[in-house]
Amino acid sequence: MRIVRSTGQMAALAARLTRRGLRIGVVPTMGALHEGHAALIRAAARECDAVIVTVFVNPLQFGPSEDYQRYPRNLPRDVRLASRAGADIVFAPAIAQLYPKGFAARIEPGVVARRWEGRRRPGHFSGVATVVAKLFHLTQPSDAYFGQKDYQQTLVVRQMIGDLNLPIRLRVLPTVREPDGLAMSSRNRYLNPRQRRQALALPHALVAARSAIRAGERRSAVLAAAMRRNITTQPGVRVDYVAVVDAATLEPLRRVRGRTALLAAVHVGRTRLIDNLLVGVS
Ligand code: AMP
Numbered sequence: 591m592r593i594v595r596s597t598g599q600m601a602a603l604a605a606r607l608t609r610r611g612l613r614i615g616v617v618p619t620m621g622a623l624h625e626g627h628a629a630l631i632r633a634a635a636r637e638c639d640a641v642i643v644t645v646f647v648n649p650l651q652f653g654p655s656e657d658y659q660r661y662p663r664n665l666p667r668d669v670r671l672a673s674r675a676g677a678d679i680v681f682a683p684a685i686a687q688l689y690p691k692g693f694a695a696r697i698e699p700g701v702v703a704r705r706w707e708g709r710r711r712p713g714h715f716s717g718v719a720t721v722v723a724k725l726f727h728l729t730q731p732s733d734a735y736f737g738q739k740d741y742q743q744t745l746v747v748r749q750m751i752g753d754l755n756l757p758i759r760l761r762v763l764p765t766v767r768e769p770d771g772l773a774m775s776s777r778n779r780y781l782n783p784r785q786r787r788q789a790l791a792l793p794h795a796l797v798a799a800r801s802a803i804r805a806g807e808r809r810s811a812v813l814a815a816a817m818r819r820n821i822t823t824q825p826g827v828r829v830d831y832v833a834v835v836d837a838a839t840l841e842p843l844r845r846v847r848g849r850t851a852l853l854a855a856v857h858v859g860r861t862r863l864i865d866n867l868l869v870g871v872s
Contacts (some may be wrong), residue, residue, distance in 0.1 A: 613697055615638030626739060632673035637761070640678050650716075651715075657777070702746055737765060817852070
């Protein structure tokens with residue numbers, strides 16, 4: 591396991607691996623690693639010859655009133671987890687390595703980034719796409735691993751890979767959940783025990799909506815209203831949005847059809863959580 595801190599060293603190392611004809615898998619993360627990240631790293635280790643985990647809390651993707659400062663950081667712990675899951679390299683650059691003074695370029699992902707998370711978090715997906723493009727250049731992956739947990743992000747990355755003709759296979763892995771159903775997230779550690787219990791309203795509302803669809807309900811308005819109701823049964827939880835959308839375009843559906851995504855974002859105290867489920871309707 592190697593820890594790499596500079597862009598120059600990372601690029602040189604990736605070039606050496608590529609020259610040897612190795613398949614490089616990259617797992618971009620913001621650190622505070624958990625089992626969800628470990629699942630991505632293990633998949634990369636199964637499918638690739640060399641696995642690079644990037645750990646970088648990307649200031650470009652945080653809004654001014656978001657949690658950039660308090661986002662959890664613990665590199666030694668991340669390195670241990672990444673290594674145990676099968677990483678060969680942890681690339682953890684300092685901010686000045688990726689964004690030296692005067693840095694100004696941005697990737698604009700377009701329409702797929704505008705709704706839902708993009709509307710609530712202006713600039714977020716441009717920040718994500720910009721850092722992911724830089725990390726791809728520096729690590730030269732054949733395969734890139736992302737979690738379904740951040741579903742809209744996977745569509746943004748897919749769009750960018752296509753539009754920029756990047757020779758990278760995008761792998762999206764299922765959301766890893768706690769035994770009680772809460773999606774694992776680095777932000778879960780902000781929750782106190784009471785909020786942690788209240789947060790379960792989020793996955794419960796999604797699962798209830800999926801069950802209703804499987805039982806024949808097709809009206810999105812009915813499903814969305816039920817999701818809202820289910821979430822607000824918990825006093826400490828506030829709905830940011832719930833949506834029933836086409837899984838490929840994220841456009842709202844009047845009636846559920848084809849591959850459908852159920853999206854939800856909530857606030858539990860000061861903590862913002864997102865989750866989603868995909869449902870196939872024939
Ligand atoms: P983050 O460190 O939160 O930026 O996440 C890094 C990558 O891990 C992203 O592709 C996330 O979608 C993915 N990820 C985060 N949480 C989970 C989870 N519970 N299950 C699967 N993937 C996840």
